[in-house]
Amino acid sequence: MEGMLHKWTNYISGWQPRWFVLDGGTLSYYDSQEDAWKGCKGSIKISVCEIQVNSSDSTRVDLTIPGEQYFYLRAINAAERQKWLVALGSAKACLTDNRTRREKELQENTEALKTKMSELRLYCDLLLQQVHKIKESDELGDTAETGIDTGNIVKSTCTTFLKTLEECMQIANHTFSTDISTQTPPGSPPVAAVKPQKVQIYLAESSGEVINGILPSNIFSCLNLFYSYRFSDIRLDDDNGIPTQEFLDSCYAIVPVLDKLGSTVFAPVKMDFVGNIKKIHQKLMSDPNGYPTLQSIVLYEVQTDVARVRNSATEALLWLGRGLKFLKEFLSELHAGEQNIQGALNNAYGKTLRQYHGWVVRGVFALALRAAPSYQGFAAALVSRQGDELKGGFASGVHRDLGVYLPAMGEQLAILDALYLEYNLESDEVV
Structure with missing residues (x-):
């Protein structure tokens, strides 16, 4: 009307x-x-x-x-x-009716996801027990005398574990893949309409779709999937304020790296990473003009005593920062010349996320590491034409881009660390 x-x-x-x-x-x-x-x-x-x-x-x-x-x-x-x-x-x-319906669907899907996660923990426990038994049998030298085909048992458990993990992702994708873009008033400035479109492009890219006939040709273009979405391009304000929308866009753009490491086995890491981005984005959309920087969100929640509330934007930013530190450490290993992907991931995990994870989550991550690709496989997954990873410009492009990208990323994470330290917002809670 x-x-x-x-x-x-x-x-x-x-x-x-x-x-x-x-x-x-x-x-x-x-x-x-x-x-x-x-x-x-x-x-x-x-x-x-x-x-x-x-x-x-x-x-x-x-x-x-x-x-x-x-x-x-x-x-x-x-x-x-x-x-x-x-x-x-x-x-x-x-x-109101649409919101109520969505909330009901979200609640139902969340319950289904919790059930599947319980099954996942059960299979993870079983798998770890079986591996432990095999290790004990090997140490005692009586593997052949048991008469049990332990290899097939573990293989069967792994298959069930991965199948359950895929079912978890299907439920999660159905629940959380709603368009996070918001309606803009007719006649709003063009910039306001561009942001959601870029996010939508990321979502298609992360699922393996071809965007305008183009897929990332190497890690350089993978990390710069959107040329305006790089941590190194973010301009801080005079008080070192980190622009909220630009930061979230840069976070979305880095997620495809996880797909190259294994979209199924690293699904929990990716799901947690993207989920935290969406929580912060929802906070931003509740008042786009009121939260121009990440600091403005945190300070508002500190002043209103909700910063420590579960599922707050402050908590989401805390875990998002931890996820970014994990990816930064992994990419830093590659930048330093490490070609053992599993070793690089293990080192990065030990330095960042491991201290916040309980033994169940650590077991899931250990299983994911076993399926990590080789360096050659990882590089091959990044190119659109077979053999491009063998060309001379590939390695130099990797190091050139990471040399600019990682320091900027590290600077912004250091600013957030200082903010959380100032207001005592860090948490040692283990999940």
Whole structure:
């Protein structure tokens, strides 16, 4: 719906005519219908605002988000106000119903995922027990006397473990792969519409789809999947503030490296990594102008005493930083010339994530390491044409790019470490 309404501006200008457009659950306004192409002057989300009618003025309707935003409006007459009330109420009810349905589906899928994770832990325990028994048998030298084909038993357990892991990922993908982009008001600046598109491109790339006929040709293009999404391109503000959207975009762009290491066995690492990015992104989308930097999110949650609450953006950023440190250490090993992928991953894990993981998660990661590719296999997975990894420019491109990329990444992680240390937000909790 769209039409003319009068909006209260201030005590000097009073009520002024504005052109309003209700679309996608957002009410936006413009100077006039003719000036709509210039972009909206303001907007409000219907799903989170209160709709109030004035008892003494039959043409007035107030839209408020308590403590944050308000629109005081007047229609031309009572009948016109009634049309707007019906449209606004219908939009709010529809959005509420959709949110309730999504929350229900999320709860059901979360429960199913918890059940599968319990099965996964069971098979992990069983696998570790079987491996331990084989080790004991080898030490005693009586493997042949047991009459049990231990190799087939372990193989069967591994197969079941990986099958259950794939089922976990299917449930997780169905639950968490919803489009994290948000509706933008008609006429919003072009930049606001570009961000979700880039994220959508990443999601397609991470699933192995070809984007415009192009896939990363080497680690250089893999780490720079989006040329505007690099930690080395992020410009900090005067107070070393890290731009929230740019940081999240850079995090998304690095995730394809995990796919090259094994999309199934490293699924838990990737799922946790992407899940934390989405939590922070949801916080950003709740008030895009209010959280321009990562520091602004953390400071707000510190001031409102929710920084230590489970699933807060502050907690998500803490774990996202730990995941980034793991990837940084792994890439640093490659940059230093290490060609043993399993060894590089093991060293990186020991320096970063291992201290925060319980024995079950450590067992899952140990199993993942066994399936890590060789250096040649890893390099081959990064190229679009077979044999490109053998060309001379491949290795030099890797080192040239990592030499710029890693220091910038490390600088931003150090800034976050200092922030969490200042407010005592670090946690030794083991998962």
